[in-house]
Amino acid sequence: xxxxxxxxxxxxxxxxxxxxxxxxxxxxxxxxxxxxxxxxxxxxxxxxxxxxxxxxxxxxxxxxxxxxxxxxxxxxxxxxxxxxxxxxxxxxxxxxxxxxxxxxxxxxxxxxxxxxxxxxxxxxxxxxxxxxxxxxxxxxxxxxxxxxxxxxxxxxxxxxxxxxxxxxxxxxxxxxxxxxxxxxxxxxxxxxxxxxxxxxxxxxxxxxxxxxxxxxxxxxxxxxxxxxxxxxxxxxxxxxxxxxxxxxxxxxxxxxxxxxxxxxxxxxxxxxxxxxxxxxxxxxxxxxxxxxxxxxxxxxxxxxxxxxxxxxxxxxxxxxxxxxxxxxxxxxxxxxxxxxxxxxxxxxxxxxxxxxxxxxxxxxxxxxxxxxxxxxxxxxxxxxxxxxxxxxxxxxxxxxxxxxxxxxxxxxxxxxxxxxxxxxxxxxxxxxxxxxxxxxxxxxxxxxxxxxxxxxxxxxxxxxxxxxxxxxxxxxxxxxxxxxxxxxxxxxxxxxxxxxxxxxxxxxxxxxxxxxxxxxxxxxxxxxxxxxxxxxxxxxxxxxxxxxxxxxxxxxxxxxxxxxxxxxxxxxxxxxxxxxxxxxxxxxxxxxxxxxxxxxxxxxxxxxxxxxxxxxxxxxxxxxxxxxxxxxxxxxxxxxxxxxxxxxxxxxxxxxxxxxxxxxxxxxxxxxxxxxxxxxxxxxxxxxxxxxxxxxxxxxxxxxxxxxxxxxxxxxxxxxxxxxxxxxxxxxxxxxxxxxxxxxxxxxxxxxxxxxxxxxxxxxxxxxxxxxxxxxxxxxxxxxxxxxxxxxxxxxxxxxxxxxxxxx
Numbered sequence: 001x002x003x004x005x006x007x008x009x010x011x012x013x014x015x016x017x018x019x020x021x022x023x024x025x026x027x028x029x030x031x032x033x034x035x036x037x038x039x040x041x042x043x044x045x046x047x048x049x050x051x052x053x054x055x056x057x058x059x060x061x062x063x064x065x066x067x068x069x070x071x072x073x074x075x076x077x078x079x080x081x082x083x084x085x086x087x088x089x090x091x092x093x094x095x096x097x098x099x100x101x102x103x104x105x106x107x108x109x110x111x112x113x114x115x116x117x118x119x120x121x122x123x124x125x126x127x128x129x130x131x132x133x134x135x136x137x138x139x140x141x142x143x144x145x146x147x148x149x150x151x152x153x154x155x156x157x158x159x160x161x162x163x164x165x166x167x168x169x170x171x172x173x174x175x176x177x178x179x180x181x182x183x184x185x186x187x188x189x190x191x192x193x194x195x196x197x198x199x200x201x202x203x204x205x206x207x208x209x210x211x212x213x214x215x216x217x218x219x220x221x222x223x224x225x226x227x228x229x230x231x232x233x234x235x236x237x238x239x240x241x242x243x244x245x246x247x248x249x250x251x252x253x254x255x256x257x258x259x260x261x262x263x264x265x266x267x268x269x270x271x272x273x274x275x276x277x278x279x280x281x282x283x284x285x286x287x288x289x290x291x292x293x294x295x296x297x298x299x300x301x302x303x304x305x306x307x308x309x310x311x312x313x314x315x316x317x318x319x320x321x322x323x324x325x326x327x328x329x330x331x332x333x334x335x336x337x338x339x340x341x342x343x344x345x346x347x348x349x350x351x352x353x354x355x356x357x358x359x360x361x362x363x364x365x366x367x368x369x370x371x372x373x374x375x376x377x378x379x380x381x382x383x384x385x386x387x388x389x390x391x392x393x394x395x396x397x398x399x400x401x402x403x404x405x406x407x408x409x410x411x412x413x414x415x416x417x418x419x420x421x422x423x424x425x426x427x428x429x430x431x432x433x434x435x436x437x438x439x440x441x442x443x444x445x446x447x448x449x450x451x452x453x454x455x456x457x458x459x460x461x462x463x464x465x466x467x468x469x470x471x472x473x474x475x476x477x478x479x480x481x482x483x484x485x486x487x488x489x490x491x492x493x494x495x496x497x498x499x500x501x502x503x504x505x506x507x508x509x510x511x512x513x514x515x516x517x518x519x520x521x522x523x524x525x526x527x528x529x530x531x532x533x534x535x536x537x538x539x540x541x542x543x544x545x546x547x548x549x550x551x552x553x554x555x556x557x558x559x560x561x562x563x564x565x566x567x568x569x570x571x572x573x574x575x576x577x578x579x580x581x582x583x584x585x586x587x588x589x590x591x592x593x594x595x596x597x598x599x600x601x602x603x604x605x606x607x608x609x610x611x612x613x614x615x616x617x618x619x620x621x622x623x624x625x626x627x628x629x630x631x632x633x634x635x636x637x638x639x640x641x642x643x644x645x646x647x648x649x650x651x652x653x654x655x656x657x658x659x660x661x662x663x664x665x666x667x668x669x670x671x672x673x674x675x676x677x678x679x680x681x682x683x684x685x686x687x688x689x690x691x692x693x694x695x696x697x698x699x700x701x702x703x704x705x706x707x708x709x710x711x712x713x714x715x716x717x718x719x720x721x722x723x724x725x726x727x728x729x730x731x732x733x734x735x736x737x738x739x740x741x742x743x744x745x746x747x748x749x750x751x752x753x754x755x756x757x758x759x760x761x762x763x764x765x766x767x768x769x770x771x772x773x774x775x776x777x778x779x780x781x782x783x784x785x786x787x788x789x790x791x792x793x794x795x796x797x798x799x800x801x802x803x804x805x806x807x808x
């Protein structure tokens with residue numbers, strides 16, 4: 001029976017591992033998404049895969065090293081920011097234009113090949129240099145033969161995004177590399193010198209004995225100055241803020257270890273010193289800091305750089321000429337021309353024809369709204385119509401609500417507050433650790449004073465060396481590095497180092513609705529799908545052609561449902577007319593067809609439904625649409641609730657729509673709130689927050705709530721201002737990133753606590769041995785790296801990819 005049970009358990013684990021992988025990114029396909037997306041984990045991956053095949057670019061998959069992050073679904077970019085850059089470009093002597101741009105989404109050699117191949121196919125493309133580490137591309141082209149904006153739009157279909165060259169080179173990482181290089185060089189040389197003493201070099205061997213001793217001291221001092229000052233400065237800045245984080249005991253260990261080794265060298269000669277251990281310790285600490293900073297910098301560089309305001313451009317008509325200007329230059333009374341997909345930067349009055357705009361970014365309203373001439377369009381709306389929207393600006397950008405929502409002042413304050421919260425537990429530990437170590441060293445001096453000052457100092461130094469936090473100082477950044485790598489494999493990118501500490505204490509997760517729990521699009525209800533299937537072929541063909549000629553989200557949802565079985569086809573010569581905000585109409589085969597709202601379709605008055613199809617004044621079909629929930633939203637919310645997390649739904653959309661989504665998700669109606677303004681969302685979070693709230697959203701109306709919450713996350717990567725305010729951003733079609741990141745934080749916490757317990761046990765035994773005189777400074781210096789290796793091995797084993805269930 002035991003063998004049978006074991007075999008069944010092994011089979012179950014094998015089955016769990018043998019999950020179907022996405023045909024594009026190679027990541028496991030979520031169980032709820034397989035039925036909707038087939039061989040793909042998300043809609044973005046399916047779109048990019050189809051494009052690669054259509055363009056004959058399948059070699060991309062041969063060059064890819066392994067699974068990658070899911071392809072994001074991005075809002076189309078009109079490249080208004082590109083126009084002033086191109087205007088400033090002056091062709092060189094050979095007639096070539098040159099420009100450097102930032103790019104997001106480049107992560108492997110396959111991406112580099114894809115850029116090069118698409119550039120090579122352009123007759124005017126001359127030179128392309130891509131720096132994947134920084135996310136920077138340098139282009140040289142013939143402006144007479146290549147339109148750069150068209151090429152950028154072509155390559156952005158594959159999930160990439162371009163912007164002005166604003167990313168800073170990794171200066172901080174370079175400085176750490178220099179420090180690390182100096183420490184490594186010093187450590188290697190001191191180890192060679194120390195080996196001479198270990199092999200018997202004695203005072204009677206001539207001047208070499210004294211020279212190597214002095215060089216060991218000098219190089220160890222250089223290592224302490226190059227690497228130790230990094231921790232001295234950090235510990236001092238923490239103490240000035242009233243926070244004693246892990247850098248404090250590390251700094252104390254470096255200072256006391258160097259001081260103790262110097263004293264031993266001066267008192268008893270080079271063979272009694274342990275400069276090699278000190279330089280190795282400093283080197284390992286700098287290496288750990290480099291690994292920690294590198295992964296965060298890599299995640300921050302994965303997206304475009306922006307402060308939220310500089311990237312906003314618009315078009316202004318003045319004196320009969322159209323010019324592209326920065327949003328900050330808008331003045332009251334300006335006539336603005338907003339192209340489809342562009343953002344409305346200031347509140348304005350509609351000039352000319354009726355406008356269709358999307359308010360999902362500022363209110364969470366999932367459906368576009370129609371605004372008549374003379375009425376106002378709020379700042380932050382997206383132009384969702386077909387033609388150009390003309391607006392008369394009512395305000396300058398500085399007075400715009402959008403400017404306030406994009407302000408970074410509150411974000412910087414929130415980031416500082418979060419950093420202090422993340423340091424609290426380590427602050428308590430570091431304070432207690434430093435106090436205890438100093439107390440034990442003082443106790444050693446008192447206990448051994450009868451043996452003379454030299455012996456008492458030797459025992460005290462043994463205590464200080466053996467308690468040096470090398471093990472924790474190296475194992476902790478390694479643990480963070482392994483967790484970051486696991487999350488990156490799931491398309492989750494952390495931007496703030498303290499998030500993993502704060503996420504362990506989260507008890508409330510607050511979701512925005514539109515674009516976060518929903519895809520921001522619409523779909524037919526199951527009953528409407530059945531009604532559509534019963535429609536006769538001729539009426540289906542007319543409806544397919546009506547919806548094909550409309551950009552309204554409801555028309556798109558109906559057309560997508562009609563196109564799934566391949567039984568519809570476009571009718572040649574079919575001419576349709578769309579009336580903004582009402583619907584679309586056409587005359588075909590002697591009949592007048594209309595599809596749209598109740599008041600637009602004769603015969604729809606009194607019928608149940610949300611959108612209608614009519615012919616010659618008679619109702620043919622009534623349909624109902626609903627928001628398209630992300631495939632795993634209900635399951636993930638249930639799992640969070642089972643785990644003791646209280647899930648809340650906050651939205652600026654209409655309360656009745658929020659209530660319907662909450663019911664579909666099985667969410668407590670008391671924790672679902674609609675019709676909230678941005679500041680009302682923030683007030684709700686502040687009232688709830690006890691250092692345990694996590695806000696997840698994708699629109700600028702979520703910005704104030706981000707600043708109020710303890711943690712913040714976003715799936716919005718098409719514009720950099722939201723990820724810049726969040727602790728993390730994630731890719732893919734679901735919301736599992738919230739649970740996965742929290743589980744990773746909890747697992748990390750368990751490993752760090754186990755390391756801490758092991759360190760306490762080791763230190764208790766080692767300190768006891770030191771106090772009774774069994775361990776001297778040299779033996780203590782040997783024990784220190786051995787304990788570090790043990791904790792590093794334990795950390796690597798506990799967080800290895802094969803054992804981390806949260807990455808599968």
